[in-house]
Amino acid sequence: MTASIIKLDTSAEDHHIARMAAVALGLTILENAIPSPLPGVKPGLANIVTLIVLARYGWRAAAWVSLLRVVAGSLLFGNFLAPGFFLSLSGALCSLLVLAFAQHLPVRWFGPVSHSIYAAFAHITGQMLVVYLWLIPHAGIAYLIPIFAAAALVFGTVNGLIAARFMDNGGKPYMERLS
Amino acid sequence: MHTVTLRYIKLGDWLTLLLGSLCVVLLILKLWSGGLADKAVIRSGGKIFREVPLSRDQQIEVPGPLGVSIISIQQRKARIVSDPSPRQYCVRQGWLQQAGEIAICLPNQVSVELTGSQKKYDSLNY
Numbered sequence: 369m370t371a372s373i374i375k376l377d378t379s380a381e382d383h384h385i386a387r388m389a390a391v392a393l394g395l396t397i398l399e400n401a402i403p404s405p406l407p408g409v410k411p412g413l414a415n416i417v418t419l420i421v422l423a424r425y426g427w428r429a430a431a432w433v434s435l436l437r438v439v440a441g442s443l444l445f446g447n448f449l450a451p452g453f454f455l456s457l458s459g460a461l462c463s464l465l466v467l468a469f470a471q472h473l474p475v476r477w478f479g480p481v482s483h484s485i486y487a488a489f490a491h492i493t494g495q496m497l498v499v500y501l502w503l504i505p506h507a508g509i510a511y512l513i514p515i516f517a518a519a520a521l522v523f524g525t526v527n528g529l530i531a532a533r534f535m536d537n538g539g540k541p542y543m544e545r546l547s
Numbered sequence: 548m549h550t551v552t553l554r555y556i557k558l559g560d561w562l563t564l565l566l567g568s569l570c571v572v573l574l575i576l577k578l579w580s581g582g583l584a585d586k587a588v589i590r591s592g593g594k595i596f597r598e599v600p601l602s603r604d605q606q607i608e609v610p611g612p613l614g615v616s617i618i619s620i621q622q623r624k625a626r627i628v629s630d631p632s633p634r635q636y637c638v639r640q641g642w643l644q645q646a647g648e649i650a651i652c653l654p655n656q657v658s659v660e661l662t663g664s665q666k667k668y669d670s671l672n673y
Contacts, residue, residue, distance in 0.1 A: 473559065474559070476557075477557050477558045477559030477560075477562075478557060478559035478560060478563070479555060479556070479557050479559075479560055480555070481555060481556050481557075481560040481563065481564075482557075482559055482560045482562075482563040485560075485563050485564065485567050486563065489567065489570070506622055506623075508602060508622075508623055510578050511578060511579070513574055513578055514571065514574045514575040514578055514579060517570060517571045517574050518571050520567075521564075521567040521568065521570075521571055524567070525564065525567075528555075528560075529552060529555050529556075532555035533555065536555070
């Protein structure tokens with residue numbers, strides 16, 4: 369029996385998306401090593417990559433990178449199709465939905481910081497919806513919402529600043545220098 | 548360092564930051580104001596029968612002169628499920644949610660009052 373080789377035709381763009389998703393995945397793993405005071409309060413470092421991809425290569429590429437990161441990350445941590453996976457997925461989907469609108473804000477006045485904050489708020493909204501409608505249908509979780517919102521504002525701003533810093537290299541795209 | 552960081556925040560970004568902060572403040576005021584009740588005080592015959600936290604769902608049976616009133620606590624709300632009183636005023640009052648709300652079954656001398664860290668209003672002396 370001869371060994372069969374499956375070869376997929378991949379474009380340069382596919383490679384690029386895969387590379388970006390790998391960077392995002394690395395940040396996700398790094399982030400999981402950071403202890404969190406409250407489950408769910410995380411910096412969301414991988415979103416820095418999503419923001420950069422959005423600014424450089426558009427929404428479609430950003431959606432690929434974000435969703436690939438969620439699926440591959442859940443496979444790595446062993447929670448694929450577990451509640452944690454659906455929390456990440458709902459957060460990522462809501463963020464992408466909001467980013468689809470936010471990217472059309474006038475570039476002159478709105479930068480990655482705005483995108484990041486809107487996406488962060490969308491992220492916790494998506495997660496709280498899944499938590500309330502599926503995991504903990506109890507009004508008591510309302511007490512935690514201000515904490516999550518404050519965390520979204522802080523981490524959203526910080527991530528946006530980091531993304532802006534990365535993209536500001538004398539006009540030369542940082543990620544292209546990497547690859 | 549400071550000026551370098553500030554350079555990345557454009558005018559619209561400040562607007563977004565302001566909007567976000569406003570959102571957080573509103574959420575804190577709305578959800579942590581203390582208007583939400585956190586305890587139910589159950590009285591029978593004028594004396595405190597039990598004080599229970601609203602965080603745990605449960606059913607409590609309170610004896611009175613006419614019989615047993617059943618009080619239910621669910622999802623941070625409380626109500627009187629059944630009562631032997633003839634006109635059923637307290638049962639028909641339904642769910643109590645805010646601090647200061649109270650349901651009284653006079654014939655059976657049973658009452659449930661919600662208390663929080665601060666009272667928004669009192670349904671008896673407004």
